[in-house]
Amino acid sequence: xxxxxxxxxxxxxxxxxxxxxxxxxxxxxxxxxxxxxxxxxxxxxxxxxxxxxxxxxxxxxxxxxxxxxxxxxxxxxxxxxxxxxxxxxxxxxxxxxxxxxxxxxxxxxxxxxxxxxxxxxxxxxxxxxxxxxxxxxxxxxxxxxxxxxxxxxxxxxxxxxxxxxxxxxxxxxxxxxxxxxxxxxxxxxxxxxxxxxxxxxxxxxxxxxxxxxxxxxxxxxxxxxxxxxxxxxxxxxxxxxxxxxxxxxxxxxxxxxxxxxxxxxxxxxxxxxx
Ligand SMILES: *[C@@H]1O[C@H](CO)[C@@H](O)[C@H](O)[C@H]1NC(C)=O
Ligand SMILES: *[C@@H]1O[C@H](CO)[C@@H](O)[C@H](O)[C@H]1NC(C)=O
Ligand SMILES: *[C@@H]1O[C@H](CO)[C@@H](O)[C@H](O)[C@H]1NC(C)=O
Ligand SMILES: *[C@@H]1O[C@H](CO)[C@@H](O)[C@H](O)[C@H]1NC(C)=O
Numbered sequence: 122x123x124x125x126x127x128x129x130x131x132x133x134x135x136x137x138x139x140x141x142x143x144x145x146x147x148x149x150x151x152x153x154x155x156x157x158x159x160x161x162x163x164x165x166x167x168x169x170x171x172x173x174x175x176x177x178x179x180x181x182x183x184x185x186x187x188x189x190x191x192x193x194x195x196x197x198x199x200x201x202x203x204x205x206x207x208x209x210x211x212x213x214x215x216x217x218x219x220x221x222x223x224x225x226x227x228x229x230x231x232x233x234x235x236x237x238x239x240x241x242x243x244x245x246x247x248x249x250x251x252x253x254x255x256x257x258x259x260x261x262x263x264x265x266x267x268x269x270x271x272x273x274x275x276x277x278x279x280x281x282x283x284x285x286x287x288x289x290x291x292x293x294x295x296x297x298x299x300x301x302x303x304x305x306x307x308x309x310x311x312x313x314x315x316x317x318x319x320x321x322x323x324x325x326x327x328x329x330x331x332x333x334x335x336x337x338x339x340x341x342x343x344x345x346x347x348x349x350x351x352x353x354x355x356x357x358x359x360x361x362x363x364x365x366x367x368x369x370x371x372x373x374x375x376x377x378x379x380x381x382x383x384x385x386x387x388x389x390x391x392x393x394x395x
Contacts, residue, residue, distance in 0.1 A: 181252040184309075188244050189215070189257045191299060195238035197221030197262060198292055199231050204242070204257065211245050215257025220264065224286040230293070230323075237316050244309055267295050274345040279335055290332065293323045294342050314388070318380060325363045325379045340364040347381070359389045 189212075193203040201223030204212050226234060268282035285295030297320055321343075328340040344362030351359055358369070361381045367373050371386050382388055 181248060182255050185245065185248045185252065185255055186258050187299075188241055188248060190260055192238060192241035192245055193218045193221055193257075193260055194262055194296075194299070195234050195241055198224040198286070199226065199234040199238050204245075207238075208242050208245070211242065211249060211257075213249075213254045213256040216259050218260035218262045220266070221260075221262040222264070222286055224289075224292040226289050226292060230289040233319060234292070237319075240312050240316070244312070247309070267298070270298055270349070271342070271346070274342075274349040275337070281334070290324075290327060290330070290339070293320055294332070294339070294346075296320050297324060297343055298346055321363055321379055321381070325377070328364055358383075 189204070196203045196207055197218070198221075200207075203218060203221050205217050224234075264284050264286050265282060267285045268279060271283045272278050283291065283295075285291050324339050324343055328338065330339050331337065332339060332342055340363055344364070347360040347362045351357070354360075361369055361378050363378050364376055365378045367376055370376055370378055371382070373384075380386075380388075
């Protein structure tokens with residue numbers, strides 16, 4: 122399972138300071154069967170609000186690591202503090218992230234990222250109740266960790282190093298980097314892909330803007346980041362930038378690519394290598 126997961130987790134791994142991801146992924150933590158989602162009006166069968174298959178548990182625990190990353194990244198970005206303040210019982214004694222900080226967001230984005238952050242907290246609650254608790258991995262949210270990703274995406278060093286917390290646009294480009302996964306959990310998928318769409322819409326509206334102080338437009342940042350993801354996944358196109366040649370657009374007719382999808386406008390799966 123661990124090797125299968127690494128196909129699409131390479132970017133995520135960059136944000137981890139240690140390799141404890143792999144051991145947490147295979148940890149046999151199983152759900153606390155006495156502690157069910159409080160679901161008074163929902164169906165009574167299956168007993169959990171989110172039905173899962175046993176073979177998905179590893180994958181979902183990997184997802185949990187990703188949710189930790191998203192929760193702390195968004196919480197810090199919007200509020201300046203993370204899960205240790207907002208929901209300390211959810212971190213299962215995992216170490217606090219290194220270097221998280223409040224981003225210099227405008228009011229609109231601060232509101233949206235706050236909402237994303239609390240959505241991730243909710244997802245963590247749901248995952249902890251359904252697939253069991255794993256400790257939060259050591260996350261490195263220092264601003265100097267993101268430049269590595271963008272440098273790798275561009276194939277050379279951006280000068281000065283990319284600062285994800287400098288302004289709303291940089292923060293959204295950094296958010297674009299976080300791999301949104303096509304989770305098997307439909308309930309999570311809806312909100313996660315909604316977040317993805319908001320992020321893509323934000324950067325799409327600014328497609329032609331040059332990212333200060335670099336000589337590269339927003340569209341190129343997304344193209345390079347998506348190319349990097351495809352390279353790391355090693356199985357063709359899994360992700361596309363916001364502007365693409367028409368042969369990658371909807372029905373071979375659009376260059377705009379607000380939503381990333383295949384030739385039939387079906388979402389790319391990111392849960393399996395191919
Ligand atoms: C399961 O969850 C309940 C409610 O939080 C708690 O009281 C109980 O101790 C847990 N059981 C185990 C085995 O962790
Ligand atoms: C970007 O520039 C191209 C070429 O000038 C133009 O066709 C396109 O509409 C612009 N896109 C956005 C989102 O502004
Ligand atoms: C990046 O842009 C190039 C040139 O338009 C295009 O061929 C390629 O498919 C794009 N890649 C992604 C992942 O969007
Ligand atoms: C789009 O172009 C590809 C070749 O680039 C072709 O195989 C496919 O049938 C085209 N789709 C449509 C809807 O025209």
